[in-house]
Amino acid sequence: MTKSTTPPPTLQQKYSGVPERLASIAQEAKDRLYSNKTAPESVPRQRELPRLPPNITREAFNGAISVLRQKLGSGNVVLNDKPLVDGWYIEHPNTHDAFHVVDQEELVCSAIVYPGSTTEVQSVVKWANKYSIPVYPISMGRNVGYGGSAPRVPGSVVIDLGRRMNKILKIDAENASCVVEPGVSYFALYEEIQRRKLPLWIDTPDLGGGSVLGNAIDRGVGYTPMGDHFANHCGMEIVLPNGGLLRTGMGALPGKDGTDNPTWQSFQPAYGPYSDGIFSQSNFGIVCQMGFWLMPETGHQSYMVTFPNEEDFPSIVEIIRPLAQKRILGNIPQLRHVVQELNVTGLPKSHWYSGSGPIPREVVRRHASKMDCGNCSWVFYGTQYGDDASIKTQMNIIKDSFSKIEGSKFFLPSDLPSEHYIHSRALVCSGVPVLRELDWLNWKPNAAHLFFSPITPTRAEDAKIVHEINVRLHQKYAFDLFPTLCVAGREMHYIANIIYDRSSDDEKKRAAGLMRELIAASAKEGYGEYRTHVLFADQVAGTYNWNNSALMRFNETIKDALDPNGILAPGRNGIWPKKYRGKGWEITGTEVGNAIGGGSITPKSKL
Known part of the structure; x- marks a missing residue:
């Protein structure tokens, strides 16, 4: 024991x-x-x-x-x-x-x-x-x-910022909004709303321990209808790189007698250019307060649909798109490969497979056939919202649509045992932060992970290209492929979770090589990451190079204007101030792999 x-x-x-x-x-x-x-x-x-x-x-x-x-x-x-x-x-x-x-x-x-x-x-x-x-x-x-x-x-x-700036500054029940400092986690915000017995939901990512503010600034996602966290923020207080102070949106207009503007968490822009976006995924300022819209509580019903064949993938995507565009799908659902049904049990890979290299598909299929999901290839997790009648109507349309794929099966949480992953998804999709997603870290000893997170249109031909790149390169670098697609009406976040043993230089080098080649191969086909690891930021930023890298030149212009001394998070998301730029700090090739095992990514040249 x-x-x-x-x-x-x-x-x-x-x-x-x-x-x-x-x-x-x-x-x-x-x-x-x-x-x-x-x-x-x-x-x-x-x-x-x-x-x-x-x-x-x-x-x-x-x-x-x-x-x-x-x-x-x-x-x-x-x-x-x-x-x-x-x-x-x-x-x-x-x-x-x-x-x-x-x-x-x-x-x-x-x-x-x-x-x-x-x-x-x-x-x-x-x-x-x-x-x-x-x-x-x-x-x-x-x-x-x-x-x-x-x-x-x-x-x-x-x-x-989190240790001493962790206050929930305001919860406005009538406006269904809140204002938080950086150290407020999804756990903390949820518990406070429950303590006050307010009929409001938060939107949480898979794990609830992260910063509400920090996740939104990095454009993270959740799974209720308000799953786009940055899109549902409203108002920021920002310290600029020179130490100056800025409030965006309606916060720029003082309230009566020195109070906060009463519309600050009601209307996102203000008058003039909408500046909030430049403070997401950037190094242009430090966000110290941020407002968010909350969701009024409502009825909900989670469900799971399984699909038997690998080849069903394009058909699933084509069925999802019109359902999402017509807003029949209630939330930001997930489409996962069945290997993750093994992964989220928390049992190590060695429990399922004793061989070396990626777990073979036939082994996954054999184990899945003994589990509640059955012998399948893809698993879809969704949730519908509203009153009983509207949910029933939505569910009938969804069942009918997915039934067009031969062999698909439909499950409600009540159909599955209490330890099944669907119950965790049902909580997350009703705004309850949990810890279940930690379990997949037990796949390997000393497990760590990288996310490869490109965006594709919600269209079979595009999703298939990115998926096949992942299949080919994960096999080449000998990593198990854990794909999760977070699906909206026009785009999908294709998130591949690369799990490696952080005590192994060999696994680290292969993980770095896999990331580097995934980024390059996807960009060659026109697909880019929406978010990436700090070590791969320069490479990803470099793929957004239309018109002689006009976007980066624009970002650098803002950076140099706001931060002439280059002190605030140089290099974050590939944005380097003039002080560092072109002096060997950028990582665009094999530098990460070369630094593993005693090397360094720090340039020898002086600033």
């Missing part, structure tokens, strides 16, 4: 913890994950401590840190000179990427600063300008699969 690990923190103990209702589930998930762990908790660090920012002497750094401690208090400025511990989802690091692709010590910060207010964030940014030290803001650092807390420029000072 696996020895129990230390209990994960609860929300009552820590802003980043889990609700009491999930404490035992979190404990079980942590125990399972650690039972599959073979790597040590930490290894001795080999490089200078702490890692210095580029072109900053230790004397200058120590002096600057001393000044910052005087401004914020010594306890709110912490040097990154301790052992690096990867932890896990609920107890993750803010010093480096827990799912490190290059060596653990490569993408590390020099220090972490914990501001407690927007005013203190302004103070940190002004300090960074004065001492020419790059800063890297995070909300909660749970952007796992995309780089976590790792700064793109090693030695940057991480601004951890």
